[in-house]
Each structure stands twice: as structure tokens, then as C-alpha cells.
Amino acid sequence: MRTVTVVGASLAGLYAARALRSQGFDGRLVIVGDECHRPYDRPPLSKDFLRGTTGQDGLALADAEEVAELDAEWLLGTRAAALDAGGRSVTLENGRSLATDGVVIATGATPRRLPGPELAGVHTLRSLDDAQALRDDLAGGPVRVVVIGGGFIGAEVASSCAALGHDVTVVEAAPLPLLPQLGEEMAGVCAKLHGDHGVTLVTGTGVAALRGESGGRVTGVELADGRVLPADTVVVGIGVRPNTDWLAGSGLPLDDGVVCDAGCVTALPHVVAVGDVARVDGSRTEHWTSATEQAATAVHNLLAGETLLAHRTVPYFWSDQYGVRIQFAGRRLPTDTVRVLDGSPEDRSFLATYERDGRTTAVLALNRPRPFMKARRELMRSAQPVAS
């Protein structure tokens, strides 16, 4: 393999590039990124960056020394437009064609938007430019912010906006935010964090429309139940769509992501996929840790030309909101029972486990990083011998 092209220059793409070099690939390494920025860390965008306590420099994932060590050709600010049917050539939107022997697909995902005309003051949050635009929009003093979607992005943005002194309302279509992830009891505990910090949480109603004159600025959010929430700024956090449009002509199977085996290998042995865009062994995760872990597995298999390694892990994610660190690891089913082992939900500081047939399936902690780490380790250990 003489040339490998990594399409996507964020966390998963960078980790794939690192893995290629650390696993001995000394050929030509091309990294294509649609943003003009070198790889940066996205989790702080909704937190420290939005609050202004971290700047762009604090987000860099690779310093100048590492960039030099990687010895890659960086094609930034240019989007990949197509992968040919054999997976041997990547065409960029500027028409340039890159011949390649191997491809790492790491194109991530794009936030979903609400239908309707574009209005000023309506934001999504995924990229550094998105976060900068929102930060600029909020810089003029306290305003009314409506956050649509009570998931992690929505909750973190709401928390940051509240810390900045804005009047914040979160709208969640489900009866509780984070219901599928945490189950009713624990989702209920996390939902209380909003109220603890003066943020209004409206649940069980979707959004009918955004109010505002076409071409002008948003003035409010009309809910499905008829209520109208006045708004100066709206942040839409209703999930993402994997970036697979550019692969339409490749012949690769796509199904809410690039379909891969357990080793992150697509239908073509020299094309692998990692991160938010990859549907690995039937599941697509949008977690920081998955993106980093998948890269080593994917690259190993890419260089071998076949699936030798499978990506086996216990899913893990965390969220920082309202001064509380929420950490979750494992795979829970809706029928699992939850038990608080340590601390108390009233104090917003506890460790809880999810159990099924006497076995622990998942762990959740609020502000209990040490016991959580131990519990996560045990979960990883006990998950090892289980064949999937």
C-alpha cells in the first residue's frame, strides 16, 4: 500500500493518521478535511469555548511537532465529492482526483436542522465556526435563548448560556431528555439539573415552527401545542446525520452510516470507516472514545488487507453540564433495573448501575469520577470474554 487517503480531518481522521504511522505505514498519507482548521477537539465547543474560558488555541489536537512527524499532505478547506466504485480514487469538490490504494472514511456527521426559511440567530453546534458564531451572537449581553433538543449538546449549551447570564429555555419533544440513553429514573434526575440552575425545561412537545420574518432574525419558537416562546437566539440540537452523501456512487453499502464489519472494514477490504460516520457491526456511536479506539482497529485491518481485529469495547460517554460531570458506560436495555450504589441523586452526586439477570450492564455517575472509573473497568473486564 503506497498511498492512503484519510477523508475527514477531525478526531477520528487524526487518530487514523496517527495509527497509520505508529503501525508502520511509511507511504504517502493524504488527509482531506472540509473545514479549514487543523484537527481540533469538539467537546469543549459547547462548554469552555462557548463560555470564553478556552480559545481556539486550547482546542488543537495535534501540535506543530506532531504535524511534522505525521508527514502528511493536508488538503484542508476542501470537501471530498466522490469515491469511485472500486475505491481507488477520491474526487474533491474542486474537481481534483486523488489516486489512492487505501481509504479511511472519517467524514463525521452534520447537525440536523429544522425545516423552514433561514433566520438569523438560529444556530447549530458542531464545528468551531458554529461555536464562534454562537459565541459572537451571545456577546451583546443577556438575551432569551431557546435550546431545541435536551440531549447532551442541548444541555451543555443551555448550561453554558445560563452561566453567561442568559435567560434559557430547553425544549424537548420526549417526556424527558436522555430517555433512551439513561432510562426514566436517571433521565429524570439529570433533567432536574436544568431547574437547579434556573433554566426552564419544557418537555413532551415538539417544535411547530420558528417565528421570524424571512431573511430577518428569529423572534420566537412556536411549539406543537400552540405555545410560543419568545427568543432572541435559538440553538438547534436535535441530532446529526452521518456524512455519506459523497459516497452515493461508490457502491458501498450505506445505512445511516457506512456499513462496516466489526473491524471497521467496509465491503471493500482497502476501505475502512471510523468515527461518527461508521456503522460498525450494526451500531453507530457518536462518542469521542469510540472515534479514537476504532482508528487503531481500522488501520490494523486496512494494512493487513483483511479483518484480523474486531473493535470490542464498552461504549463510554460523558457530559459536563451545570458543574456536574455525567459519565456513562455500557449497553443498557429498557428493561434493565437501576440501582444507586453510592451517593444520592438528591445531591446530584452518585454512582448507579444498570442490571439484568444479576449482571451489571451499564454504569452511570454524576460527579463520582473515581468510583465510576473502577466500575467502568470492571464492566470492561467482564465484557471481554463474551463473544458478540
Added chain:
Amino acid sequence: MIPVCHLDDLPAGESVRIDTAPPIAVFNADGEIYAIDDTCTHQDASLADGWLEGCLVECPLHAASFDLRTGMPTCLPARRAVRTHSVTVENGMIYVHHAAEEGNAA
């Protein structure tokens, strides 16, 4: 010289954070006491909350790992070392000698 706690109060495998500025994490790694800056160089997380295995501590947030003896990261995502501080035990009491104040570079 900063008093930390009695040696008896820091059994093997345990760690404690002291609220200096910046905070320092003190570990008992199988009987050896080490002190390093508490905040992971990768992102805001407390290494005193990390996973201690031998002379390595793993960050609780992103699994960056540091060698307590040198402060050097042993794997990504951290690339910069944490400062180390020297430790003495006198009359059963653990003391940390702050690297910046006492000039003994990490």
C-alpha cells in the same frame, strides 16, 4: 513544603488531591509516594481521580496515561508532561515540595 496527610491515611493504590494553585495529586503507588500536577495536560480532568496501575495513572476522562516518576505521558491523547513534585515523609507525615517554589524542576 506542603503537608499532605499521614502516610497511614494514604494506603497503597490511593490518591489525594491538594488544593494548591494549580492543584497537586499525591499517589501511593505500591508503597512509593509520588506527587504530580493534578490537572491532565489534555483536558480538564483530575488525575487524582484516575486509575492507578503500578507507576502509571490513567486520566479518568480520556484515558491519557502518565508516568508518576517522570510526569511523561505514555500514550495519547496527552502529549505534554505534567510537572512532578518531590515528596518526603517525616515522622509519618507526607510533605510535597512544590516544584515551582523550590526550583527543583520536574
